Amino acid sequence: GHDGALTSSETVTEQVRALTTDWFGAHLADGPAVSDAFLYSVTEGSALSDRAAGSAAVLSTPDYTGLNGTTTDTVTLAGPPQQALAPAGGVPAAISSVPGLGGVGSLLGQLGGGALAGLAQQTATFVSEPLAATTTLVGAPTAGITLSSDRPVPGATVFTALRILDASGRAQLPASLVAPVRVDALGPDPQELQIRLPAIVTDIPAGSRLALTVTTTDQAYRMPSGPAVYTVALADTSITVPTVAGTPVESPRPPWLWPLLALVVLVIVGLLLRITRPRTAAVASDRDPVDPVIVTGLVKQYPGGVRAVDGVDFTVPRGIVLGLLGPNGAGKSTTMRMMMGLITPTAGDVRIFGETIRPGSPALARVGCFIEGPGLLPHLTGRQNLDLFWRASGRSGDPRMIEVLEIAGLGSAIDRRVRTYSQGMRQRVGIAQAMLGMPDLLLLDEPTNGLDPPQIKEMREVLQAYAKDGRTVIVSSHLLSEVEQTCSDVVVMGAGRVIAQGSVDALLSEHQGRRLEDVFLGLVGEGHSVTTSGVSP
Template sequence: MSRAPWLGRVGGLPALLGGLLLAGSGLLPPAAQAAVPVAEAGAPVPLTIDGGPTSAADPTPVRLSADLYLPPTTPAPAVVIAHGFGGDKTDVAPQATQLADAGFVVLAYTARGFGESTGRISMNAPRYEVADARAVVSELAGTPQVLTDAPGDPRVGVTGGSYGGALALLLAGSDDRIDAVAADITWNDLQTSLFGQSRVPGGELGVFKSWWAGSFFTVGLEQPGARATPCGRFARNWCRAFDRAATRGVLTRADARLMAASSPRSVTGRITAATLIGAGQADSLFPFAQAVATYEQITAAHPRTPVKLVWHGGGHDGGAPEGERLADLMTAWMTAHLAGGPPVDTDFEVTFTDGALGADSRREPVVATMPAFPGLAGGDPTPIDLTGTATAVRAPAGGAPAAVSSFPGAGALAGLATMSPPGQSAAFDSAPVTTDTTLVGSPRVTLQLSSTREVRDVALFAQLRVVTATGTEIAPQGLVAPVRLNRLGPAPTTATVDLPAIATRVSVGDRLRVVVTTTDAAYQLPVQPAVYSVDLADRRLLLPATPGIENAQQPISPWLLLAVPLMLGVVLLAWLLRPRAPRPTQRPELSEVPVVIEGLSKSYRRGPTAVDDITFQVPPGVVLGLLGPNGAGKTTTMRMLMGLIEPSAGAIYLFGSRVHPGAEVLSRCGSLIEGAGFLPHLSGRTNLELYWRATGRSSDPRMAQVLDIAGLGGAADRKVRSYSQGMRQRLGIAQAMLGMPDLLVLDEPTNGLDPPQIREMRDVLRDYAAAGRTVVVSSHLLAEVEMTCTHVIVMNRGRVVAEGEVADLRAGGERLEDVFLGIVGNEHTVGEGR
């Protein structure tokens, strides 16, 4: 597995619906990460830290469970890591280890209300969670291993994702001792995060993200080992606020104040520490606009504060796995601003996760940068005209069935299963675009809405889709822009809507489509049925223009160039390992002797010695019979003769040239070894022609002559597949004779021939040798050899047991068979293997 993401989950594990749904988000820790193995050397020291007051009524400090990670050298600057909602300090162990390895003292602690820490959840309230964090910083100030700027003021950064990210920002805005911040996928304003409102200017309370909020809340309710209670580990005021929102979609003034106090927005004007802000594109909980607000508020209040905005491919919905890149960036940020490390630029970074369809979701995302973030609407919005007519859309009673645009927290499922019940949406299309365009930010559309009757609560969801030339509709990340109106009647109302922020490329031929839907399953929908009319108040769709970002292209890894020397090295190695021809290669004094075999042996790794130290010569012009029972080593000897088998010892010379695989001298030799072999799909004649061309010999193949010897007649033009055993054998002998080579080596040539053909073959071989050529024939048929050969070599068990002219061996007037049995003995006349 890759390194843990930069706080909060931005990886791409496709969480399943149900129980796993919650685990897929950064808000809630994946169950599998509960026990993180920690390297022995950097093993954390567990501590308990006294935090802020338990509650307004109980000033006893909560007890926070923490882990302290120490770097190899101290004193060193410190980093506090806050975990995501529902998790605990162990979730951030991988990041803690990475930071400790980078030279920081790291303190990871479990927030109140979670894990082993006491207290109740107050959603990062200044009096509780933020006070806890300040106590943690004070604890660091008293830790001897931590570098201090002043007494009681440690050199410290704070980082976290999601719930922890908000804490990091809130702490940085309320504690001057913080020197650097890195906050990922978190909120700027809790109210606008949970009550989505994309109508501009806002004002009206947004549509409640019931799915997300419910998921969120459920985790806080859970108390392992305890009985189920209405509020679980939540502080009572938060519990009640949730109940009101979830049952009625409303927010009291007190609830709104509660949320405002827990929103970084309340303190961003006071943040002067270097701040790294991350946001995910696959995030329907805390959309990009939240991070942009934080970024703009900090830079507006303190223009000289280094603030970097990174819009990556991850988020609470899953998205692209950029955890490793982000973890490295966060470490670099802390090193630059706490430890005097190399500076990190404050360019805006945006990831393009789209691209060609079917492309691997695991491919490296393309990251583009811009020196300055141009704002959500882009520097200079480009209009494109939409067409479409007023469309009546129905809001179903009870809000069901509802469109499904994304499954919050479900990762890879998001956007894939977008579906919308009929009659609930209106669509407005642009003409095909004429230039390739890169969109980074929020497109803006102005709608004209009305209702057939007066309605008090209206929810609509707008989405930008890209319709490609082939008709495929792509809804980037499946995000929707919720719009809520408190009332709507027959009189037209204009609503300007910021569509979800996207980072995508639009190609020539694509059309843009704005879809307005009455339902979305992730939101709390009005229960009263209604019919609305949706039209464009302004035909123009304003696209965020982002000049200077067009050329983002995924780089080709320079490591690939290593492949070239690697491949050359392999080729060189193979070349060095090639077998060398044995020496001496030539024996000129033997150039007139067709075959010289000296001390030849062959043994196999497993098995008997097939040929055991044989030595003999074959003079020119003879027909030599290689005689022996089955398994005597005849075929093995012939295979070595043709360079098919490497001898274990000894040497073979043909016409004075040493035989080795592919030796040139083999071109003076024709052979038939262990039966003929032909291409079955070609005729006998074509087989011989192709074989001759394959030998590369330039002399006359004497095709007619050898075909005549084979005696195939008209069958020579039939496919070899149809041949009988005897025909194949004859064609094999003919192939061996192609070009009338000086030496003919035939292994059991009479196999499969009938008696008249055997007799004919006998004459052919005699004639062949009579012209001064040499024939070596192996056989186990003694009478055959007796009649054909002038010379004979008798082999048994891999050894030469007798040799000489046939006439000499038969000097006593015996038949060769008797001579043979006299030498070999009876036991081997029946075959025994090879």
């Protein structure tokens, strides 16, 4: 019922499930009789409560009291008729109904000034005298107002709320709830409205005042397109506050228990991330005998029996630029994702520097990747994006930013905001992201997408410069002539399988010196679309 069955949403869910099960058991299965008691809770130790801190007070009544409570208190309101601006389209808008922001909006509204002063002009407020005794509100308060407009407004809506003002004037909007009131046709003639405010459960301490607010805008609603000025007045000088004479019952759980459990869960998750996230790995050396990549029997099957990758085997030695080729749907991107631990294979495995790859494998600290774009933040500079990416990756050590920027050829543009970059510059920053820390293995999925021929030629130089010191680069691409000029080795895939692999020179010599494009079409079939860059060496 209302805003407070028990101490938390989780407890409410448990209670409602249990009560529903018991009720159906009692009435449909001749089970034990169930109580018709109504439970509600009032949180103790709140900012406006004079209760002692501790577990929430849970109270009970024999029957459900509805929104009107068992008794009512009448609180007198005061205030003259007031005009409230209704801006065109409801902009700027109040934020009282956005969960979690009502209190902030109320506090900011008290500060005044600037745009907030404009929002204050959209609200009519009627305030009571300080209450002589503490009152527990249980239900939906009611009040009467009159409303008119300086011009006809079809479909006018105002937003009413009950706020609690403490002795120092601080305002609280209980549960951040407002009640929208719609008037089909509003005009110069005042219309009397009986309004029911949101149903809540809350303490109103002695010395506090009640404030009835009527606002012309709310960010959660679409408003009339034309401007208007509303006149709001009290039709009744009092507001009716429902109360319930409840009997205290023992609270099953203190309110701090759920936040404490949530904190424990967060600590456990943080420890797991710290344990599983790749932070350090052995430093590669020229004497490392292990091939960077060994793919064995790799299979990825999706529901319905579709095999995107079907028994792929290949080995990538150190110090080469390898092109992973194939038509759309050949399984190239799926293979690269499994190489990064982003997708779990159905069968087979990928070994990176001798370690079988799984999510969080330490060997991934020696791998840089560029898959589905760099995801840059446009309001930051390129350098800031790189720095943020390095810190977010959880890796320690030197990102070797100077070397990365020199290889990527970003120049002074690295200190400009990304929103000013061309597509080619964005791709370069994405490649630079993958190069941070100068990893021993670089995986690039379609790095030349969207680039023009000169930019593609520059990208080729970047990749060759990176691999010249014994590092390994694997590139997935559709641009066959570019692969022919950039890569020393290729793996050709079709229908999820490897149909050819080896050095580019050997593959071309086996086919009588034909172009890689012709060799590719001969391997995968003529029915596939092939892109050539047309870039000369």
